[in-house]
Amino acid sequence: MLPVFTALRSSVGKKILMAMTAFSLVLFVVVHLLGNLKLLSRNSNAFNIYAHKMMSLGGLLYVAEIGLLLLFLTHIIIAGLIFIGKRNARPVGYYMNKRLCKPGYNFIGSTTMIYTGAMILIFLVVHLMHFKFGPGIKDGYIKEVDGKSVRDLHRLVVEGFQSFWYVSFYTAVISLLGIHLSHGFWSAFQSLGINHPRYTPLILGVGILIAITLSLGFISLPVLLYFIG
């Protein structure tokens, strides 16, 4: 009667996928931040050692990267479907429209998910071009780790963060990620059917806390590296 595939394409199912990919992405972002904090280590090779360890995972790293790509793709495609659906669902708009929003929910985040998300996507492309597909050993970014020559990612990051514009762009997009998560976190719970008079306000609060902590964590890096070098 209700095959799983049909269920996942329903309005409820789409949001289950949205919430599950979202939670995974949040987890990824947290781990990413923890890794980045190595940049602040007094040992200027700490980040390279960490990166080298990741690289030596070999096949496992590819699996993780493909998984991550699928997560992003699923999240973005459904975001697009929801956006198109919403456009179609109201062909004639209002002459005058006031948002009320139940107090406690945050409509700055909730009504801008597609825009904050799109900015994250643009950032993602720039970010990957800069780091993943950017200059490497043959361009002179070399450091020694365990007697092997590896790509000097630490220097690449620090150099990138010497540009005022790059630091500003980075800070702006990470703030948008914070706004995305300020609604996204609690929203993902609701999408999974988790709502409780006592715990939902708590989830809302924790979501905002996570959004702020993650944003400040990421922003601290370019700002510290820009001013301290």
Place this chain on the structure above:
Amino acid sequence: MKNMNLNLLVWRQKDAGSKGKMESYIAENISLDMSFLEMLDQVNEDLIKKGLDPIEFDSDCREGICGACGVVVNGQVHGPQRATTVCQLYMRNFKDKDKIVIEPFRARAFPVIRDLVIDRSSFDRIIMAGGYISVNTGGAPDANSIPVAKEIVDKAMDAAACIGCGACVAACPNASASLFTAAKISHLALLPQGKIERKKRAEKMVSQMDKEGFGDCSNIGECEAACPKEISISHIARMKREYFRAVVDEIEK
């Protein structure tokens, strides 16, 4: 208090096929004790006396219980007062010389038939898909023969307060019908008589809702804020759980 004169800007549309537009009217000599719809009645009487077409709008009970009425007043569904249908909105909420913008509820699944009147049969089809319980006719069962816990009754009653006016759809930035559908699913799933068909109901009603061309729910909460019966979006979460139940049941089979 003195009576008021108001400047109205109202959506006029001849029929479903034609293009509408906003038109200005002056509502003269409006008493503060009138309801919003009585104000429109008076404007219409003046229009009819001048030989013009009256502004069409829906209403029935005019006491906030039937769900027939519903317009957007100054950008707010059912007007500025919370937990109130537009028929129960009184003119004391407005001041002399106020400008009042009046529009129909907007959604593809709620096409405008004329002026402020919309076709909400998409809601009827969602109900027809499963918003009922199947019982044989016969003598009415004894009252209280099936005990139901107080907390459950309270929740079911909160959901059953839905009058199907469509305010949730009109207020939702995505034009989603999730709050309406969830209220109906939730109300019946909570009660013993409704539990029997809960899986089929959740599946059928959600799929009908999707077919009607409403948007998806982004958990924004505008629906709850606009709902004249203050139905909580926690019922939307219950709808999702009911739907999962239907899916899990399918896997078990």
